[in-house]
Structures are given as structure tokens and as C-alpha cells.
Amino acid sequence: MKTSVIGFPRVGTLRELKFASEKYFRKETGAEELLKEARRLRKTHWTVQKEAGIDYIPCNGFSFYDTVLDTAVLLGIVPKRYQELNLSALDTYFAMARGYQGESGDVKALAMKKWFNTNYHYIVPEAEDDTKIALVGEKLWEEYEEAKALGIETKPVLTGPYTLLKLCRYTGSKTADDFTDAVIAAYQQVLEKCAAHRIMWLQLDEPALVRDLSKEDIALFHKIYENVLPCKKTVRILLQTYFGDVRDIYKDLTELPFDGIGLDFIEGKETVHLIEKYGFPKDKLLFAGLVNGKNIWRNHYDRTLNQLQQLTGKGIQTVLSTSCSLLHVPYTVKHETKLSEKYLDYFAFAEEKLSELRELSGFAENPSYTQESAYKKNSALFVADRDCKNAAVKKRLSEVTEKDYVRLPKRSERQQLQKETFHLPQFPTTTIGSFPQTKDVKQNRAAFRKGEITEQEYTAFNKKKIAECIKKQEEIGLDVLVHGEYERNDMVEYFGEALGGFLFTEKAWVQSYGTRCVKPPVIWGDVYREKPMTVAWSVYAQSLTDKVMKGMLTGPVTILNWSFPREDISIKESISQIALAIRDEVLDLEANGIRMIQIDEAALREKLPLRRSDWDTEYLDFAIPAFRLTHSGVRPETQIHTHMCYSEFTDIIPAIDAMDADVITFEASRSDLQILSALRENHFETEVGPGVYDIHSPRVPSVEEIVQVLEKMLTQIEPDKLWVNPDCGLKTRGIPETEASLINMVQAAKQIRVAHSK
Ligand SMILES: CN1c2c(nc(N)[nH]c2=O)NC[C@@H]1CNc1ccc(C(=O)N[C@@H](CCC(=O)N[C@@H](CCC(=O)N[C@@H](CCC(=O)O)C(=O)O)C(=O)O)C(=O)O)cc1
Numbered sequence: 175m176k177t178s179v180i181g182f183p184r185v186g187t188l189r190e191l192k193f194a195s196e197k198y199f200r201k202e203t204g205a206e207e208l209l210k211e212a213r214r215l216r217k218t219h220w221t222v223q224k225e226a227g228i229d230y231i232p233c234n235g236f237s238f239y240d241t242v243l244d245t246a247v248l249l250g251i252v253p254k255r256y257q258e259l260n261l262s263a264l265d266t267y268f269a270m271a272r273g274y275q276g277e278s279g280d281v282k283a284l285a286m287k288k289w290f291n292t293n294y295h296y297i298v299p300e301a302e303d304d305t306k307i308a309l310v311g312e313k314l315w316e317e318y319e320e321a322k323a324l325g326i327e328t329k330p331v332l333t334g335p336y337t338l339l340k341l342c343r344y345t346g347s348k349t350a351d352d353f354t355d356a357v358i359a360a361y362q363q364v365l366e367k368c369a370a371h372r373i374m375w376l377q378l379d380e381p382a383l384v385r386d387l388s389k390e391d392i393a394l395f396h397k398i399y400e401n402v403l404p405c406k407k408t409v410r411i412l413l414q415t416y417f418g419d420v421r422d423i424y425k426d427l428t429e430l431p432f433d434g435i436g437l438d439f440i441e442g443k444e445t446v447h448l449i450e451k452y453g454f455p456k457d458k459l460l461f462a463g464l465v466n467g468k469n470i471w472r473n474h475y476d477r478t479l480n481q482l483q484q485l486t487g488k489g490i491q492t493v494l495s496t497s498c499s500l501l502h503v504p505y506t507v508k509h510e511t512k513l514s515e516k517y518l519d520y521f522a523f524a525e526e527k528l529s530e531l532r533e534l535s536g537f538a539e540n541p542s543y544t545q546e547s548a549y550k551k552n553s554a555l556f557v558a559d560r561d562c563k564n565a566a567v568k569k570r571l572s573e574v575t576e577k578d579y580v581r582l583p584k585r586s587e588r589q590q591l592q593k594e595t596f597h598l599p600q601f602p603t604t605t606i607g608s609f610p611q612t613k614d615v616k617q618n619r620a621a622f623r624k625g626e627i628t629e630q631e632y633t634a635f636n637k638k639k640i641a642e643c644i645k646k647q648e649e650i651g652l653d654v655l656v657h658g659e660y661e662r663n664d665m666v667e668y669f670g671e672a673l674g675g676f677l678f679t680e681k682a683w684v685q686s687y688g689t690r691c692v693k694p695p696v697i698w699g700d701v702y703r704e705k706p707m708t709v710a711w712s713v714y715a716q717s718l719t720d721k722v723m724k725g726m727l728t729g730p731v732t733i734l735n736w737s738f739p740r741e742d743i744s745i746k747e748s749i750s751q752i753a754l755a756i757r758d759e760v761l762d763l764e765a766n767g768i769r770m771i772q773i774d775e776a777a778l779r780e781k782l783p784l785r786r787s788d789w790d791t792e793y794l795d796f797a798i799p800a801f802r803l804t805h806s807g808v809r810p811e812t813q814i815h816t817h818m819c820y821s822e823f824t825d826i827i828p829a830i831d832a833m834d835a836d837v838i839t840f841e842a843s844r845s846d847l848q849i850l851s852a853l854r855e856n857h858f859e860t861e862v863g864p865g866v867y868d869i870h871s872p873r874v875p876s877v878e879e880i881v882q883v884l885e886k887m888l889t890q891i892e893p894d895k896l897w898v899n900p901d902c903g904l905k906t907r908g909i910p911e912t913e914a915s916l917i918n919m920v921q922a923a924k925q926i927r928v929a930h931s932k
Pocket residue numbers: 293611616619620662663664665666667680681686687689690691692693736776819820902905906
């Protein structure tokens with residue numbers, strides 16, 4: 175049986191691409207060196223897959239920032255403001271991804287959004303009314319030929335035309351319909367060019383098909399592919415889907431002249447039923463996504479082999495595949511030197527998943543596979559119970575009652591009380607928590623981790639940073655202060671390290687966006703709080719100022735969503751366990767004099783099912799109560815904040831209000847503030863701080879620009895409910911741009927106070 179990989183991580187086992195790109199951004203190296211490193215990484219990744227015996231190896235999955243952006247550039251979807259900078263092609267690309275502020279001009283980055291239900295973020299292509307969509311780039315073919323020159327036949331991968339049209343933002347009066355013909359023509363050219371290069375298989379990624387589809391969506395899909403597919407000539411087309419099932423369009427897919435269809439058997443709840451109900455054509459290949467591309471757990475061979483037998487038993491020509499790109503898992507367990515075999519035996523990162531594909535494909539054709547040692551080793555993992563249960567956690571959870579989910583008195587009464595308690599000016603200014611994680615901050619942490627400095631030295635350094643940070647915030651004139659989060663490597667990993675039940679890795683990096691990576695902790699067992707996690711830092715910070723210091727926590731939904739979850743208990747149970755642990759911390763902060771507590775739920779939306787019909791029953795019904803459980807025990811005067819970023823919120827506004835926080839700050843600046851009118855329409859009650867500038871770019875917003883944004887916000891939000899803040903934490907920024915931006919932000923708030931004084 176042949177094997178296929180949908181996509182492979184690209185940042186490098188030790189994040190080499192990140193470091194090379196950041197050097198280039200800092201102008202410490204030139205483009206040639208960056209391109210050279212990129213070539214080296216591509217070669218390594220193709221070779222690893224080739225040596226693992228993978229038959230369908232992806233190419234064109236490499237990207238300097240994001241593959242959706244690459245597709246946009248390939249098809250000339252480059253807004254005028256970037257073209258007018260007259261930069262090199264590479265720098266124009268980075269200007270779209272990161273914004274640009276320099277000799278050639280001043281432009282913001284394109285919007286960035288969550289990639290379906292993952293913690294990866296894609297760049298949103300922007301089509302203007304006069305955008306001419308047409309094939310203008312060469313990247314796909316250059317990478318194909320590069321692999322071929324190394325003796326590796328690859329399967330180029332490209333965002334499919336339907337998904338591209340669905341992900342684009344249309345900034346003028348035109349809509350997707352107006353661009354459909356141009357997109358069709360461009361993909362026809364792509365296919366013709368693939369044929370000219372004698373490419374055997376082209377993978378068109380269409381994850382947008384796993385969402386609810388309307389009749390119009392299905393008609394659009396037909397229109398596109400009925401026009402594009404006739405141009406395929408000798409190229410075989412793999413229509414690849416992932417992150418769910420294609421229940422609304424399955425039959426259509428099987429009837430269109432695709433040569434292969436990639437289906438997700440892991441997240442696709444209906445995939446097996448669809449095949450049973452409608453069958454699968456004998457003349458096409460089924461790329462069966464049975465090796466989970468998102469989790470880090472070993473595949474259960476017995477189960478997978480059974481599923482493969484069911485398919486081949488029906489006479490279906492099956493290729494064993496990953497369920498989605500391996501971009502969402504770390505490279506290899508080989509770099510993990512500190513975790514014992516007891517745990518590592520259960521782990522499979524990207525490279526180990528390649529071995530799983532190969533072993534499974536061999537077993538699928540070997541009638542006596544049960545005698546093989548690899549099979550026996552795998553089976554043993556699933557026979558014995560893992561050592562992960564904690565009776566006290568289970569008991570505590572069973573004792574939670576309905577009233578533990580309700581904070582009293584109701585929010586409108588609390589809001590009044592809190593206004594009297596805090597005496598904040600109108601339009602209070604604050605930040606989201608983290609301040610720049612400069613080299614010295616990271617070095618301090620690394621030195622402590624390696625045992626080069628004592629705990630006292632480590633703490634003294636962070637205390638010095640906190641003191642400086644508070645002094646700076648006071649000078650700038652911010653109203654509600656933060657301690658800066660200098661002790662945190664990451665807002666989730668930090669809590670993973672502190673909580674019982676988690677494991678954490680050394681090098682298990684996963685790309686989050688551009689050059690930024692995360693190292694998600696692993697939920698191994700029942701979760702509980704072993705000891706206070708943030709109290710000492712917050713109490714110290716509060717002792718240095720008369721202004722209000724926000725305590726800073728990460729919420730249960732985000733901790734779960736940005737960790738690798740267990741699969742032996744439900745997500746609901748895991749989130750509830752974490753909620754109780756965070757509740758302990760909230761109450762401890764309050765007991766120690768912290769009067770405002772922010773519980774970040776940056777990833778609230780991430781695991782929201784992609785199909786609307788599943789939202790309540792499969793997610794919101796327990797995710798929102800879990801958040802309430804964290805803070806329902808505090809006094810009425812204690813102000814609870816939450817923060818969210820990078821997601822579409824407009825369709826879950828009532829659920830966000832039902833979290834019953836007092837204040838929410840959220841990312842809005844990259845998405846044209848569309849959410850504001852939705853807040854008004856939904857009578858949103860929580861006080862709000864929609865980000866007034868984008869922190870993901872080094873660009874400094876001017877006072878006038880922020881004033882304009884605030885004026886726009888005030889057309890939709892009541893003045894006594896509006897906060898002024900950046901759109902996310904400042905950890906990725908440098909100090910100079912951070913200070914300049916915050917000074918402008920505070921200045922803008924002052925101007926608005928004058929203009930809107932009561
Ligand atoms: C807010 N976001 C977050 C998301 N997900 C998270 N889990 N966390 C988030 O904050 N998703 C949505 C958004 C956007 N995402 C990000 C993601 C990542 C960053 C970021 O800045 N990442 C850093 C890595 C941060 C970190 O863990 N640093 C550690 C380790 C530093 C390191 O490189 N160590 C070296 C060893 C050094 C030595 O020994 O000398 C190593 O391990 O090799 C730390 O600081 O201690 C990144 O650089 O990518 C931002 C927004």
C-alpha cells in the first residue's frame with residue numbers, strides 16, 4: 175500500500191528558518207543567505223520523507239511565512255499599497271506579511287487569521303476591485319524542479335481555488351463571484367504548466383469543504399472544477415480535504431473527474447458513513463487520512479489496520495495518508511532528552527509518524543503482521559492502563575454544582591460598584607500583559623534552566639525587569655498596569671510547567687505564524703494546581719505602584735487548546751479540571767490583594783466545531799461554563815478581564831458575553847473593526863477594549879491614526895464601556911517601538927477624553 179503526506183513542517187527541527195529569517199529582518203544578512211538556508215531545509219525535509227519510504231512526498235509546502243500568502247503571490251493577488259513600495263519580490267512579500275515602515279513607505283500588514291481549528295495562522299489575501307488575478311509566479315515549479323534535481327519525485331501542493339476564493343477578503347465593491355472566472359483561468363494555467371513540467375500528481379488543498387456548504391457554495395465548486403479539470407492533461411489531481419468530513423459535497427466529489435480524493439478519517443466524523451452510503455469509485459485513489467496529523471500520540475495500529483481492511487475489502491484503491499499536514503506537530507522525539515521512555519513510547523511527532531505510515535502500509539499487505547515486533551510493541555501501548563488518574567481531581571470535579579458556575583451579583587451591578595472602587599478615567603488605558611521578551615529576558619530564563627544561575631539570581635533579574643516595566647508604564651501614563659510576564663516562556667507552556675498532570679518538552683516546536691513558534695505542553699494525566707503559580711510575581715508588582723496591577727492568567731479553554739490534549743478522556747473533562755486549577759489561582763490572587771485579574775482566553779474559538787450545528791452541543795455548552803467556573807468565586811469589586819485574539823468573534827458574541835467577565839480586550843485592528851457593529855447589534859454588555867493597533871508588526875501607529883480608530887469605535891460602543899489598549903501582548907516587539915506606540919496610544923486616549931468629556 176502506498177503512503178502520502180499532506181504537508182511537512184518547514185521551520186526546521188531546531189527552528190533554523192526562524193533564526194535565518196529574523197537575521198534577515200534585522201538586516202544582519204542578505205537575501206542570498208536566507209534563500210540558501212531555505213534550500214537546505216527543503217532538501218532535508220524531502221530527504222527525510224524519501225528515506226522514510228513515503229510515496230507521495232509534498233513540495234511547495236515550504237514558505238517564508240505562509241502558504242496561503244504564497245498562493246496569493248503566485249496568482250498576483252498583491253494589493254497596490256505593497257506594489258507601490260517598489261521593494262524586491264522577497265521584501266514585498268514580507269511587507270504583506272509583517273507590514274513595512276521605512277524609506278519606501280508605511281503600510282500595515284495584511285490581516286492574519288486562525289487556520290481553521292488550529293493554532294496556525296494564515297495571512298488573509300486581499301482582492302481589490304482592480305486586482306488582476308492571473309498566474310504570475312514560479313514558486314511551485316521551482317520547488318518541484320529543485321526536488322527533482324535531488325532525485326526526488328514530489329507531489330506539489332497548492333491551496334485549491336475554492337478555498338482561496340473563500341479565504342480572500344474583498345476590499346472593494348466586487349465579491350468572490352466577480353473574481354471566479356479569473357481564478358478559474360489562473361488554475362487552468364497552473365494545470366497546464368504542471369503538465370508541461372511532467373508533474374505526476376498535483377494536490378489541491380480544499381479544507382473549506384469541511385465547513386457547512388450552501389447550495390451556492392456547491393454550485394461555485396462545480397463551476398470552478400468543471401472548468402479547471404479539463405486542463406489537467408497528464409497531471410493527476412488529488413483533491414485534498416482535512417479538519418473534518420465533506421458531508422455536503424461527498425457525492426459530487428466522487429462524480430467529478432478527480433484522480434484521487436483525500437478524506438480525513440480522524441476529525442471527519444461522517445467520513446466512514448459517507449463511503450458506506452455512497453460508495454467510492456473504483457477508478458480513483460482514496461487517500462485515507464488515518465494517521466493523525468494534529469496529535470502527538472502513537473497511532474493505534476490495530477484500529478487503523480481494521481479501517482484499512484474495511485476500505486480495501488470494498489475494492490477501494492487506498493493510499494494511507496496523514497489526516498492533515500504535519501505542520502501542526504513537532505519534528506521528532508529524538509531531541510527530547512529529559513522525558514523518560516515511559517512517556518516517550520506514547521509519542522509520535524512528524525518523523526515518527528512517517529515511520530508509522532511505512533509500518534502500517536507494510537502490515538496492510540502482510541497477512542501475518544500480528545507476528546511482527548513493531549506491531550506487538552504498538553499493541554502493548556494500548557493494552558495497559560496509562561498511569562494518569564488522580565482520585566482527588568475526580569472527586570473535586572464531581573462535587574461542582576450549578577451555583578459554582580454563576581458569579582453574583584449580576585454584571586450590571588458589579589460594573590457600577592467597580593467604577594466606584596477603581597476611579598479610573600473615562601476610556602482607561604491598559605496593555606494585554608506581556609512586555610518585550612528581549613534577549614536578556616530569554617537569556618535569564620535559559621541560564622536558570624541550564625543551572626548556570628541560582629533561583630535567587632533568576633528571580634532578582636525578573637524583579638528588576640518588573641520594576642523597570644512599572645516605572646515605564648507610569649511614565650507613559652497608563653491607567654491599569656501589568657507586570658510584564660517576564661517569567662513566562664509562553665502563556666500556556668508556563669502554566670503547563672506549573673500544573674500537575676502536564677508534561678513538557680525541550681524542542682517540540684510547532685509553527686504558530688511566520689517565524690513564531692510554540693512548544694505546546696502535553697496533557698498526560700488529571701490536572702490540578704500543585705502550588706500558586708503567579709501570585710508572588712503579581713503581589714511584588716502591586717507593591718511597587720499605587721496604580722491597579724492586573725493579575726495575569728491563562729484560561730482553561732486556551733490552556734487545553736494550546737496543549738496536546740489527552741484522548742482517553744473528553745475535552746470537556748480536561749477543560750473542567752484545568753478550570754478548577756485556575757480557580758484556585760484566581761482566589762489566591764484575590765486573597766493576596768490583587769483586585770483586577772485577567773484570564774486570557776485567546777484560543778476560545780479554536781476548537782469551536784467547523785460546522786455550526788455542532789457549536790453548542792460539542793463545545794460552547796462546556797467551554798463557556800468552564801470559564802465562569804474560574805472566576806465565579808471572587809468578590810463583586812474584583813474586576814475580571816479576559817482577552818481574545820486572532821479569531822472571528824462576530825458569530826459567537828452572545829457566548830462571549832455569557833463568559834460573564836467584566837471587561838474583554840480583543841484583537842480587532844487587523845480586521846477592520848468589523849466586530850464593533852456586531853457587538854452593538856447583540857447588545858454586548860461586557861466592557862470592551864478592541865485593540866487600537868496591531869502589535870504583530872514593528873510599525874508605530876500615529877496619535878491621529880489611533881484617535882481615528884477610537885472615534886470609529888465610539889460610533890458603536892457606549893463611551894463608559896470603552897477601554898484603550900493594543901490588540902495583544904507586546905512580547906514579540908522591541909522596546910523602542912513598544913514605548914513609542916504606547917506613548918501615542920495614551921496621547922490618543924487623552925485627546926478622546928477631551929473630545930468626549932461628559
Ligand atoms: C498569543 N499567541 C500564542 C499562541 N499560542 C501560544 N501557545 N502562545 C501564544 O502566546 N497562539 C496565538 C498567538 C500568536 N502566537 C505566538 C506564538 C509564539 C510567539 C513567540 O514569540 N514564540 C517564541 C518562542 C517563545 C518561547 O517559548 N521561548 C522560550 C524559549 C526560547 C528559546 O528559543 N530557547 C532556545 C534555547 C536558548 C538557550 O538555551 O540559550 C531553544 O529552546 O532552542 C523562552 O523564552 O524561554 C519564538 O521565538 O517563536 C509569539 C506569538
